Amino acid sequence: MAESPVHPSTAPRSARPTLSRQIRDGLLRRIVTGELGEGERLIExxxxxxxxxxxxxxxxxxxxxxxxxxxxxxxxxxxRVLPFAEQTIREAYILRAALEETATRLAMLAGALPLDRLEEAVQDMYACARASDVTGIGLTSARFHRHVVQAGGNGLLTRAWEALQIEARTAIALMVTRPELEHVADEHRELLEVMRTGDVEAACRHARDHQWAYADTPHDAYGTPRRPTS
Known part of the structure; x- marks a missing residue:
C-alpha cells in the first residue's frame, strides 16, 4: 500500500508547547545568539x-x-546569564550517545522498535526540511529518538534521557551548527535503515556515532583524532 504524502503544514506532530516552554525557548534563543549577554539579569x-x-x-x-x-x-x-559555552552543551551528547546506544540494544533485542513510528518521524523531518522549519525538525528529531529510548523499556534510562532536556539541547545544536536540514533528515533515514537490517551491533554503533558527532572533542568515539575544521 502506498504511503500517504506528508505535507510541511502537518509535519511537526507534537503537542502545543506549554507557556513555560515558549518562554524557555525564547530566552534560550536570545542567550545563544548573544542578545542576552553574560551577566545580564533576568527579572521574573x-x-x-x-x-x-x-x-x-x-x-x-x-x-x-x-x-x-x-x-x-x-x-x-x-x-543572571552565564557565559555561553558550546562545550558545556555539547558534552551532553557524549552521555546521550551512551544512553541511546543502550536503548537501541535493548529495543532491538526485545524486537520492540516501532519502525512505523520511526518512519513517520523521518518523513516528517523531510517535510520540515522542505519548509525550512528548523524548530519543527528539532522537535521531530527528538520524537524519533524518544521512540527508540522508550522502546528500550528501561524506566531509569528513559528518565535520565529526559533529564537532558533533549528538545532544548537539539534546538541549541541546530542554532550553533546550522546544518543543512535535509542532511539532518538523511542522517535519521540512514540510522533507521540500519535498524531495519536487524544487525544489533551495527545499529548500536550507528546510534552512538549519530550523537557523538555533535560532541565537541578532539577525537571521535574510537579515539581517532578529528581533523581541524579550519
Missing part, C-alpha cells in the same frame, strides 16, 4: 509582563535554563 516580573503571564511559568522556564547551564540563580538577586 519583567519577563512575565513581556509574555503576559504570571511568574509561575517564568520561574519554571528559568529553572529549565539553569538545568541547561545557561543561567544561574542567585539568592535574593534573581538569575
Amino acid at each position: 516580573t519583567r519577563i512575565a509582563a513581556e509574555y503576559g503571564t504570571s511568574q509561575a511559568p517564568v520561574r519554571e522556564a528559568l529553572r529549565q535554563l539553569e538545568g541547561l547551564g545557561l543561567i544561574e540563580s542567585l539568592p535574593r538577586h534573581g538569575s
Whole structure:
C-alpha cells in the first residue's frame, strides 16, 4: 500500500508547547545568539509582563535554563546569564550517545522498535526540511529518538534521557551548527535503515556515532583524532 504524502503544514506532530516552554525557548534563543549577554539579569516580573503571564511559568522556564547551564540563580538577586559555552552543551551528547546506544540494544533485542513510528518521524523531518522549519525538525528529531529510548523499556534510562532536556539541547545544536536540514533528515533515514537490517551491533554503533558527532572533542568515539575544521 502506498504511503500517504506528508505535507510541511502537518509535519511537526507534537503537542502545543506549554507557556513555560515558549518562554524557555525564547530566552534560550536570545542567550545563544548573544542578545542576552553574560551577566545580564533576568527579572521574573519583567519577563512575565513581556509574555503576559504570571511568574509561575517564568520561574519554571528559568529553572529549565539553569538545568541547561545557561543561567544561574542567585539568592535574593534573581538569575543572571552565564557565559555561553558550546562545550558545556555539547558534552551532553557524549552521555546521550551512551544512553541511546543502550536503548537501541535493548529495543532491538526485545524486537520492540516501532519502525512505523520511526518512519513517520523521518518523513516528517523531510517535510520540515522542505519548509525550512528548523524548530519543527528539532522537535521531530527528538520524537524519533524518544521512540527508540522508550522502546528500550528501561524506566531509569528513559528518565535520565529526559533529564537532558533533549528538545532544548537539539534546538541549541541546530542554532550553533546550522546544518543543512535535509542532511539532518538523511542522517535519521540512514540510522533507521540500519535498524531495519536487524544487525544489533551495527545499529548500536550507528546510534552512538549519530550523537557523538555533535560532541565537541578532539577525537571521535574510537579515539581517532578529528581533523581541524579550519
